[in-house]
Amino acid sequence: MQDAGASFIQDMAVILLVALVVGRICQRIRLSVIVGYLLAGILVGPFMGSFSLVTNEQQIETVAQVGLVFLMFSIGLKLSLRKMRRLGAGMIVAVFSSAGILYFIARSAGSAAGLDGTQTMFLGGAFMVCSSMIMSKVLQEEGVSHEQPGQLALGFGVLEDVVAVIMLTTLNSLVQFGVASTGEAAGSATGTEGAAATMVAAPPAPEIGTTLGHFGAFVVLAGVAGLLLVPWMLRRMSIKIGGELQTLGTAGLLFALATIAQRAGYSLALGAFLLGMIISETPQKNQVERTFEGMRDVFSSVFFVAIGMQINPALLGGAWVAILGLTVAVLAARTLAPTLGLILIGTAPKDALRTGLALTPIGEFSFIIAQLGVSAKVMPAKFYPTVVGVSLLTTLVAPLLTRRSHAISDRLLAWQPRWLGSLVRYYQGWLERFDARSQxxxxxxxxxxxxxxxxxxxxxxxxxxxxxxxxxxxxxxxxxxxxxxxxxxxxxxxxxxxxxxxxxxxxxxxxxxxxxxxxxxxxxxxxxxxxxxxxxxxxxxxxxxxxxxxxxxxxxxxxxxxxxxxxxxxxxxxxxxxxxxxxxxxxxxxxxxxxxxxxxxxxAKGGDGSSGTAVPWLRTHSEWEMQVGECVLPDLADCRGRTLVELNLRHDHGCSVVSIERQGTLIPMPPPSTALYPLDKVLLMGTQAQIEAGRHFLTQVTGTSHASGFEDLGTEKIPLPAASPAAGRTLRELGLIQTHQVQVVGIHREIRRLLNPGGDEMLMPGDELLVLGTSDKIQAFREWLTPQPPSATG
Structure with missing residues (x-):
């Protein structure tokens, strides 16, 4: 038992350290860290032969399941009734229309390639949704997350996560009911290939409509019960017990609902996703996000590394032709389908096309669906590395497509036939009239x-x-x-x-x-x-x-x-x-x-107090080249604790702070006296270059030591000499908190001791001051309070 425990700890150390190194390399070359985790899994996985560093894959798979639960929980926390109401029914129609178009394309292409119905479902599911994590990162880095196409893409990506959960649940149900499938086994390391067809003798697969109906009934049942019970439990826990026990209770609810979903015939991911959506409607949402953030980062990274461990590099190299071909097809289909879906609900063609170009990268859900298909022997073994390869290429291309979306959309719209433009304009006019009648x-x-x-x-x-x-x-x-x-x-x-x-x-x-x-x-x-x-x-x-x-x-x-x-x-x-x-x-x-x-x-009709809203007024003043961009202050940011007037962003970098989101509370138009603190989300306004300069300044970390807690505070006694600049002045006049970051908490004057003196108290020569502050601030105050006599000159 001791050896098994030590072996597990060793495997975890190897996985996390290799993921750190490879993830950092990918981050430096502006790739998603998810790609780094997958590559780390390949490096430590069993297909590296004698160089394999992981000794017990089964234990890592168990930890990966925990990572999947935390990942889906965090995705659910980002989706709420408030957000869905803000997006509107039209966006929901656009997303599901896009999913239907992509599914039709996948079925047509799969049938032409000789795949059966279930295999085409896995093919469509793997490429049906974008990676909201990668897409939002690209939009933020390119500075377009607050433009109209960027906001449309973010909303579209959030709802596509719902589509992915539905698709994953449907496919998981089909696999559990034992779908007849054909598996193809890869050959040996010498490059020979052998095909092995295996038929799973099982009851026929349920009808898709019945499966979706049961799925909807389970979601509503769990959602209604959860909305009635979970907020009440969280409210009682926040009143009766401390933060540590609240974390345990929330984690217990998370694993319990995931288990209930699994026992009901669905995946663990569904239960975790539903609980995240339920908690997103409670006042405890921000507290839960902060508490689970570290666990999510650790376990979800292990999940992606475990996925990478199942990738055979030999199959990845042998499928490069299929990867290139599928990448081109996915880029075209994933641009076309969201564009048509958005035009269907009345979005301007250029904005719809730019949004479609931003929604091209695929990621986490594609890996999960591909893994499910291969492990169930529905898809051939090479399907999994092919999906990973397509994800890698779409991630590489996504920043370029987002950056050049203006020019690409203008060129494509210039090529469209005149009759097509007239048809779109007529349809959108009819849509406006229909909406007015329905109102x-x-x-x-x-x-x-x-x-x-x-x-x-x-x-x-x-x-x-x-x-x-x-x-x-x-x-x-x-x-x-x-x-x-x-x-x-x-x-x-x-x-x-x-x-x-x-x-x-x-x-x-x-x-x-x-x-x-x-x-x-x-x-x-x-x-x-x-x-x-x-x-x-x-x-x-x-x-x-x-x-x-x-x-x-x-x-x-x-x-x-x-x-x-x-x-x-x-x-x-x-x-x-x-x-x-x-x-x-x-x-x-x-x-x-x-x-x-x-x-x-x-x-849900009201806002949620966050800053993640669109800024349509930018479009009406486009001649000023105004942009807005976000940044989150790191824990050790050099600017932490300093006010906006001290930072002087407008003078030094040309941008201004128009909003701050702190612990889920929005501070619009903050005054110059507002101080910035770690994890503040700051909304900057200016040109793109000014925003980049301001973002770099605010997120700069040099490791300079600051006071880290109450333990760094202390008190010291300082006598007040007659020649001191503070003698004969009141505490209010001195303003010691603003000028020296110290506070006089006591005055010993002759036989009197005055605790917590008021602002009108005058300091007299001979007073002994009890000063509160950090050691460096107290020392600087002592030097100011006791000036040195001028040195004698010869």
Missing amino acids: RSALWQQSRPRLIRIGVGVFFVTGVLMFSEPLLELARHWMGPGWDYVHAPDIIFWTCLSLILVGPLVSLWRNASALAVLCARISLQGQPHAAKLMPVVTAGLKTGVSAALYVWLGALLPGTGSLARWLLVVIGVVALLALFLLRRRLMAWHGVAEVELQTFVDD
């Missing part, structure tokens, strides 16, 4: 909130009933077998479940009924016999709703395999009796839950 539509404005409530209710009830049988097994195990009546646990379970569902079902019926009345009223508007027809049409619509609810619930309820029909009748009677007796309390509980959920939705 005036009374039916749409009144029915939209009810349709949302109905959709959430349907998915919630579906999720509960879909997972009812696994929950029943858990209930049977928990209640034990020692019951006089064998079906007693089943009756108790289904009665409780019915009471849980009665509130959502009643709310569902009320919203559907109100929607039926609304539709009937508007459809009969202006009819001569509207008053007589109104009850008939309303009754017909409610009958249709009742029939739909009956068919829906009948399809979801368990069959005779788990419960006898008579038992369902008994449970129904017991549930109705309990409902009659407890109807007020049950509806009150449901009302509280509905109010809690509505609070989250209402809060």
Whole structure:
């Protein structure tokens, strides 16, 4: 056991140190550190023969799973209802339209290459989403993150992460159900290749629609339960326990929800992503981000190194033709699909094209999907290094495409046929007219909130009933077998479940009924016999709703395999009796839950106080060549603790600070007396060169020692001589805190001791001052307070 532990620690040391060196090299040549981690994995992996440095790959794989959980959790923290509401429904339509276009292209290309349906799904999934981490880094380095195309690309990338999670969950479900697949094995080191076809004997794969429906039901069920429970738990922990225990509780919730998702037939990544989204809606979001940042960096780097360890350099070198060809295809497709998606929702063609050019690099999700396909024997072994190679090339090309997006988009738009430009302009004009009509539509404005409530209710009830049988097994195990009546646990379970569902079902019926009345009223508007027809049409619509609810619930309820029909009748009677007796309390509980959920939705209408917003006013003053750019102050930044007036950025570098984001709180237009502190996110305005100069100055680190904590403070006694410049002046006049960064906390004058003297207290010769400050500041103050006599001259 001791040897195994020492071996694991050695492997971790090797992985982290090699990742540090190679990641730093990639950073210096302006490549993503993710590429460095992958290369580090190749260097320490098993395919290096006698030079392999890792001794126990299984333990590293386990740590990599932890890294995947933390990575997906951090991605989920960046997506919230607030952000999705700011992006709008149009952006969601654009993202899913882009995903559909890319999926169609992948299926067409895969079918032409002889791949089956499942293999084309993995091919499309690997290239369907961009790397939001790489893309945002490129936008920031090129200084375009606050331009309109940059903001569109950032929003697009965030929503593409949702698409990636859906795709990953779907593919994982297909693999778990045992999809028939064909695997191709690579040859030996001599270069010979052999093909081995393996068929997995398993039940047929579920329909994609059913899989996505179950996925949606699980997400809504977990989301509603999480929004009701997780904020309450975090709030209680923040009141009752300290920071260390809060971290343990949050980590426990993270691994618990990841495990629940995995037990439900999905991936660990889904549960971690959902918890991140839930916590992003709570006031504890910034605290959780700070707490988990270090763990995320360590474990996610191990995850990417573990991915690199599975890459065979021989296969990577042998697939260079396929890598080049796929890179060209991916660059074209990943530019085309987002451009069409954005034009579909009315974005200007040039902005849409520039956004598409910024969304070309692929990364972390592509690696995960490729790894899943190869490990499940669905895709050939060379598919994995091919995806890594394409990611490397797209990462190399991304800065050039982003930098030259103006010229490239102008050239491409100049080549488009005149009829195509006219068609786009006509479509966007029609879209504006349609949007204006929909804003005036009374039916749409009144029915939209009810349709949302109905959709959430349907998915919630579906999720509960879909997972009812696994929950029943858990209930049977928990209640034990020692019951006089064998079906007693089943009756108790289904009665409780019915009471849980009665509130959502009643709310569902009320919203559907109100929607039926609304539709009937508007459809009969202006009819001569509207008053007589109104009850008939309303009754017909409610009958249709009742029939739909009956068919829906009948399809979801368990069959005779788990419960006898008579038992369902008994449970129904017991549930109705309990409902009659407890109807007020049950509806009150449901009302509280509905109010809690509505609070989250209402809060999402406002901003989140961050600075990551667009700056459309820059476009109206483009002749001034104004730009904005962000920088985050390092922990040891030389400028930390200094005020804006001391830094004098506008005079020395030509740029100005227009906003500061500190611990999730926005400080707009900070006054000159505002001091900068480590981890402040500073928004600079100026020309591109001025912003780069200001960013370099603010992030400069020379390692100069500053006071690091309360332990560096101390007190010293200093006598006040008669010739001192402070004699006869008040503490307010001296302003010692501003001028010398020290404070007089006590004065010993003859037989009196004055603690914490006020600003009007005058210092007298012979006073003994008790001074608080750091040792260097106190020494400098002592020298100022006690001037040296002039030296004698001969």
